[in-house]
Amino acid sequence: MINKRLLIKNLLAHNDENSFYDKKLKINIGHKEGKAKFLKHVCALSNSNPKNNSYIVIGVKDDDNKIVGVDFFDDSKIQNLINAYLSNPPIVQYENIPFPHLPDDKVVGLVTIRPIDSITSLRKNIWKYYGGSVFFRDGSMSMPKVFDIEIKDVNSKIVAAIEKHAQNNIELTLEGVFDFMNKRQDYNPQYKVFKEYFVLCWSGAKKIVKNETFFSRVDIEMINEQVRLFYSTLDEVSISYSENSFKIIEYVRLGLNKSYKYYKLEEKTIQFNDNANYSIDVNLIFEPPQFNKKVLHHIYNANNAILEKLQKKQELSQNEIEDLKNLAASYLICYLNGFDDALDKLEYSKPYIKDYDAELYISYKETIRVLRKVRYS
Numbered sequence: 493m494i495n496k497r498l499l500i501k502n503l504l505a506h507n508d509e510n511s512f513y514d515k516k517l518k519i520n521i522g523h524k525e526g527k528a529k530f531l532k533h534v535c536a537l538s539n540s541n542p543k544n545n546s547y548i549v550i551g552v553k554d555d556d557n558k559i560v561g562v563d564f565f566d567d568s569k570i571q572n573l574i575n576a577y578l579s580n581p582p583i584v585q586y587e588n589i590p591f592p593h594l595p596d597d598k599v600v601g602l603v604t605i606r607p608i609d610s611i612t613s614l615r616k617n618i619w620k621y622y623g624g625s626v627f628f629r630d631g632s633m634s635m636p637k638v639f640d641i642e643i644k645d646v647n648s649k650i651v652a653a654i655e656k657h658a659q660n661n662i663e664l665t666l667e668g669v670f671d672f673m674n675k676r677q678d679y680n681p682q683y684k685v686f687k688e689y690f691v692l693c694w695s696g697a698k699k700i701v702k703n704e705t706f707f708s709r710v711d712i713e714m715i716n717e718q719v720r721l722f723y724s725t726l727d728e729v730s731i732s733y734s735e736n737s738f739k740i741i742e743y744v745r746l747g748l749n750k751s752y753k754y755y756k757l758e759e760k761t762i763q764f765n766d767n768a769n770y771s772i773d774v775n776l777i778f779e780p781p782q783f784n785k786k787v788l789h790h791i792y793n794a795n796n797a798i799l800e801k802l803q804k805k806q807e808l809s810q811n812e813i814e815d816l817k818n819l820a821a822s823y824l825i826c827y828l829n830g831f832d833d834a835l836d837k838l839e840y841s842k843p844y845i846k847d848y849d850a851e852l853y854i855s856y857k858e859t860i861r862v863l864r865k866v867r868y869s
Contacts, residue, residue: 493768496589496602497718499658500549504557506654511540511629512647515549518562519601521573522839522864528619531577536627536634537605538582538612542643544651550601561598563857564588564723567864569774577618580610588720590713592671597854599720660716665691668715679709684733686764691715692738696729706730712740714770721762721772726858728754738762744862746781746825748791755781758865778866780828792826792834795819799837802844817852820845820859828866838863 503513514533520526537546551562565588574581583606588599616623627634628643669691673681676695683693693715696707710729712722722729728743739761743754761773798812798819808816815822819841826834838859846853 493660493716494655494658495660495664495716495718496587496658497591497600498660498664499547499655500559500589500600500602502654502658503547503549504552504559510647512537512544512546512651513549514547514629514634515552515554515557517551517553517560519550521567521570522860524619527573527577528621531574531614531618532621532627533634534574534582534584534603534605535578535612535614535625536629538608539627540629540643541605541607541647541651542609543607543645544647545607545655546605548601548603548605550603551598552600559591559594559600561591561594562601563597564599564720565601566722566861569865577615578612579615580608580612582606582608582612587717588723589718590720596711597723597725599723664718665715668713668718669693672713672715676711679711683715684738686736686738686770687766687768689716689768690764690770692762694731696731704730706743710740722760724858724861725854727757736764738764741777744778746821748783748787748822748825753781755779757862776865780866781825783825783829785829788826788829788831791822792831795822795826796837799841799844802841802848816845816848817855820856824859824863827863835863 504515509515514537519530521530533548537548552559565586567586570586571584574584585604587602587604589602590599594600611626613626614621614623625636627636629635669683672693672695673683679695680698681693681695683691685691691714692712694710694712696710699706699708706728707730708724708726708728710722710724711720713720722740724742727745730741730743732739739759741759742757744757745752745754747753755778757776757778759775759777762770763773764770794815798808798816801808801812820838823834823838823841827838842856845856
């Protein structure tokens with residue numbers, strides 16, 4: 493089993509960007525340009541390295557390889573994006589890798605692109621790239637090219653060596669467990685060994701509601717691979733497990749006019765197998781709450797007025813300050829109830845919320861995370 497933190501260190505230490513490896517400070521697949529560029533890089537790496545795994549490391553400065561991290565990104569539906577836009581799509585996995593020196597809310601993103609024996613191309617137009625385009629790596633660049641020769645396999649030995657040196661061992665696993673237990677002392681850290689092989693650690697602020705146990709500020713990590721499987725600072729989560737599986741049900745808090753409920757959002761089940769493998773099954777179980785349209789129109793217009801004041805740097809009233817705390821979530825509710833323009837307003841509000849208050853921006857990012865899950869599903 494590969495220790496993904498060690499794999500990232502080996503990629504950064506021994507290789508410039510090439511035909512099997514790329515690094516990015518960040519990606520943004522929430523917008524067409526960012527989505528198109530990501531697809532281009534996946535396409536180019538898949539075509540240029542047809543016999544081996546290819547990798548994209550996200551959260552690293554290009555000039556000095558400094559690891560600065562990115563937000564936790566739990567989009568298990570990223571394969572849907574790949575399948576929708578690429579012909580002969582490779583299997584692509586996005587994982588969140590914690591590093592000890594990073595803040596709790598930051599990780600390094602690791603994209604693994606599995607090899608396929610076919611040429612990958614764009615299925616349809618996106619941004620400035622045309623359907624049918626084929627991309628290859630040219631040094632550290634992903635470029636459109638005409639292919640008329642067989643791609644030679646020049647990476648197998650070096651990729652195999654990098655992955656071999658990133659193999660996990662008992663020492664790394666024990667250190668990972670100790671690090672997690674020490675770091676999460678304030679949030680009831682626990683661990684469990686599955687199938688005498690897999691070590692899962694989790695922590696969270698525990699509370700009991702009507703005989704049911706929920707957790708907030710949840711952190712769940714697969715220690716063998718140094719992969720963070722789940723992280724949320726706000727949403728409520730229920731956790732259950734058996735000898736062979738571990739289940740997470742995520743809830744999202746939504747409501748209007750100071751009346752809120754928790755709605756089931758997503759169910760994630762990690763199944764541990766006898767052959768030293770595990771699988772993750774993710775199901776969206778969210779049913780959007782429906783509200784009175786007249787009430788929503790009033791809230792939508794009030795949000796727009798607050799947003800306009802923020803844009804003009806005008807002072808907010810006390811009531812508007814309170815409403816601002818729920819602006820992102822109420823825009824989301826409006827969008828889920830048929831207000832299509834609310835999505836544009838939500839995205840437009842990002843820089844103003846970010847500048848206004850750091851804690852409020854964390855809440856905004858949680859709302860975007862829920863939106864992303866709903867849209868891709």
